[in-house]
Amino acid sequence: MRTSQPERDAGSYRDPSGFVFRYDNGIYRAVADDHWPIVEKLLNSPLWQNLETSGWVISTEIVPTADPVHRRLRDHHPEYHHFLRHRPLERISYPYEWSFSMLADAALLHLxxxxxxxxxxxxxxxxxxxxxxxxxxxxxxxxxxxxxxxxxxxxxxxxxxxxxxxxxxxxxxxxxxxxxxxxxxxxxxxxxxxxxxxxxxxxxxxxxxxxxxxxxxxxxxxxxxxxxxxxxxxxxxxxxxxxxxxxxxxxxxxxxxxxxxxxWNPSSSWQSYQKKCTYSDDGRIAKADFVQRVLAAEKPQTVLDLGCNTGHYSRIAAGTGASVLAVDTDHDCIEVLYREASQEKLPILPLLVDIANPTPGVGFRNQERRAFLERATSECVLALALLHHLLVAARLSLASIRDLLADLTKKMLIIEYVDRKDPMFQTLLALRDDLYGDLTRDLFIATFSERFEVIEEYPIPDTQRCLYHLRKR
Known part of the structure; x- marks a missing residue:
């Protein structure tokens, strides 16, 4: 998003040496005069170049005084004479959304x-x-x-x-x-x-x-x-x-x-997911093929995988060239996915987030650290094997789920409809047989059609489930 006026980061106010702001689709930092000699010497040193090359520090360049951008920044911030330009990051996350190894790796980076x-x-x-x-x-x-x-x-x-x-x-x-x-x-x-x-x-x-x-x-x-x-x-x-x-x-x-x-070793609970799910081998392959085919055709640059579990579909999305934000409520799922993505350097950011109770804005005026929903919007959202969990466990209505997903996606949605007769749906219902007796595929389509256009419908073989490729209206 291009901004004609500098927009100061709400969390950048503690350090008197300067602050971060967004301007004209870039990320900049104003540096106070008394701290500038140290910053200038560091950024021009071989040490900094080595740190950037190794990926330890964010890529940063000094905005030259002859650059027209420098003059415009001075006009907006006349009390500052020095500015830096940082490489923008696709996603922003916070420690309370990290797994154990993510926090450990951040600690090791500091040391x-x-x-x-x-x-x-x-x-x-x-x-x-x-x-x-x-x-x-x-x-x-x-x-x-x-x-x-x-x-x-x-x-x-x-x-x-x-x-x-x-x-x-x-x-x-x-x-x-x-x-x-x-x-x-x-x-x-x-x-x-x-x-x-x-x-x-x-x-x-x-x-x-x-x-x-x-x-x-x-x-x-x-x-x-x-x-x-x-x-x-x-x-x-x-x-x-x-x-x-x-x-x-x-x-x-x-x-x-x-x-x-x-x-720290993750528990084995995440490993049993594929065994517990209701797909046959043909159904599992067909589902993966559908997701891969749609993503390869649409080529979204960013994908949000809700309820990512072990990250199977996050990997498929990454394989089509997308930057993937993968979230789940299960710490061990996120831990395992992070370890694998880190080792293979995949464009996947796994985070511990409950989409039915997402991370709020916290800190000073609830703006210092932005809410997850403000940071999660993507060109495509994957909501696979998720609908029944939101309906039963979170007790969300079909319309509220539709609106949540419509707010999170910029262009398209791949969602899996799970019928009430599905064994996993029945397991979640347990003693609540009175819930969702009116849920049908027709009701699902009618509800989601208010915010989405149905592009393709694909029944998963040997299941009571159906995949939908939807485009946001």
Whole structure:
């Protein structure tokens, strides 16, 4: 979407060094004069070029003063003299929508990036999980203004925030199965040492795995006072120290995160899905062929796969050249799909989202982090084996489901109609035989035809199901 006026990102207001905004279909960042020398030196260094090439940081260029865009930006922001242009990302996600390994990989990126920066006398001044996005299932650091000259070389001032935003949530998931969604939606700043201490347990926190990063940090946090904070700041500013101590600590944290990542194995529940579903071999093949044929013919650039499960149809969509946003309520499905997409570098972003209760706008004025529905619109939506779940489990009406899908797609919808007689539908109904007695294929077509045009209807062999290719009116 082209914007004639700069549109400031609602979540970019905390850093006095600058802010992010959208202008003329591009993503820009204004940089304050006092921070510009550091940014300019970094972006012109071989280090930054290597980081960009490796995919660790967002591609960024300085807007030249001779560029007409620079003049227009100055007209809108006369108090700023320096601007950066970033490569736009197809999708934006937040830590509370990530799986365990996504959060772990974002943590590892921070640690490895900090070690690289130290080699050239730079440092990350903070360690927020919100400074990371994902591109082709790979974590990428996006906050250029978080890079600065280190106040000291022997310690990392962002260590405490790293624990709150990464280490403690990872430990909470392993010990109590608390997902990033449960943790970060309650607090955008992550977990405090005290919260981690009580989640893990006082006795367990004495174990070697937790002692240094949880128990000792809890004691420090418990005993801290304003006078001690002021005294500590003075002492920190006295000496820059030697980087070897910090490098050793970063290496220790990296080993710890890697061990935590290896400890987590998804349950086998996701693996049984194909066995439990009602398709015969012919039906399963026919369904996949239909989806592939329609996508190959229509060639949507972006696809939203709702209820993606193990990602079979997300892979088909990616194979036709689409950038895919794949969502599901099952953490292990998203975890497995992310691991596979990351390893194969597929253009798939798996997220943990309940489409019947999607992520709301959160943070300051509920605008700091945008709602999922604002970020999810795509040229094509896949709603396969989803309709009966929304009808029965979420108790949504057929019309409300239609309107939701119409709002999410820009052009087309591939949806699977599931008849009430279908075994999976009957399983969901359980003791509620009184529900949806009037549901028929004709009612489905009549309801969806108010917002969509039926392009093709395809009954799936050996089932009570039918696939529809619909075009948005």
């Amino acid at each position: 490895r990036l900090q070690r690289k920066l130290l080699e050239q006398n730079f440092s990350l001044k903070d360690a927020s999980a919100f400074n990371v996005q994902f591109s082709n299932a790979q974590p990428i650091f996006v906050d250029v203004l978080s890079l600065a000259r280190p106040t000291r070389m022997d310690i990392w001032p962002a260590y405490g925030q790293f624990c709150r935003m990464f280490l403690y949530p990872l430990l909470a998931y392993l010990t109590r199965r608390l997902t990033p969604r449960q943790l970060f939606l309650g607090s955008l700043d992550g977990l405090t040492a005290k919260e981690a201490y009580y989640i893990i347990g006082p006795l367990r926190s004495l174990a070697p795995t937790y002692f240094l990063d949880v128990f000792l940090q809890y004691l420090i946090e418990k005993s801290i006072t304003p006078d001690k904070v002021r005294s500590l700041r003075k002492r920190v500013a006295v000496s820059r120290g030697d980087a070897r101590a910090q490098i050793l600590n970063l290496a220790r944290l990296e080993r710890k995160v890697l061990r935590l990542k290896k400890k």
